[in-house]
Amino acid sequence: MDKNLKIDFLNAKDKAFFENSKQVTKAHGLETSKKLKNRLDDLDAAQSMEDMRSLPGHWEELKKDRAGQFSARLVGGLRLIVKPQKQPPPTKPDGGLDWRAIDSIYILEVVDYHD
Numbered sequence: 001m002d003k004n005l006k007i008d009f010l011n012a013k014d015k016a017f018f019e020n021s022k023q024v025t026k027a028h029g030l031e032t033s034k035k036l037k038n039r040l041d042d043l044d045a046a047q048s049m050e051d052m053r054s055l056p057g058h059w060e061e062l063k064k065d066r067a068g069q070f071s072a073r074l075v076g077g078l079r080l081i082v083k084p085q086k087q088p089p090p091t092k093p094d095g096g097l098d099w100r101a102i103d104s105i106y107i108l109e110v111v112d113y114h115d
Contacts, residue, residue, distance in 0.1 A: 005046040006104035018107055028110060035074045036110060050100040061097050077112035
């Protein structure tokens with residue numbers, strides 16, 4: 001039997017924020033709050049990060065100072081940032097993250113890192 005992607009937070013404050021749609025809406029607006037809920041629901045239904053490749057949100061591996069993290073598009077430049085719980089994360093021979101082997105993540109933040 002397949003198991004779902006394990007999702008956690010780095011601390012209780014982050015967990016409380018992401019699980020409270022009113023707080024998310026107040027911080028980022030209604031449209032972003034709705035998109036974030038969709039991305040979190042997609043993660044909740046996934047078995048690994050590999051499942052995210054074909055879903056909305058344009059999930060991608062980040063580079064440079066955010067290497068080892070993934071982002072999903074929300075609204076404008078805002079992104080949902082997650083990272084594998086296993087450190088160092090599973091990688092493929094070419095050095096990229098092995099999305100199929102990543103079955104547990106931490107939700108990190110909603111941020112516009114393009115600034």
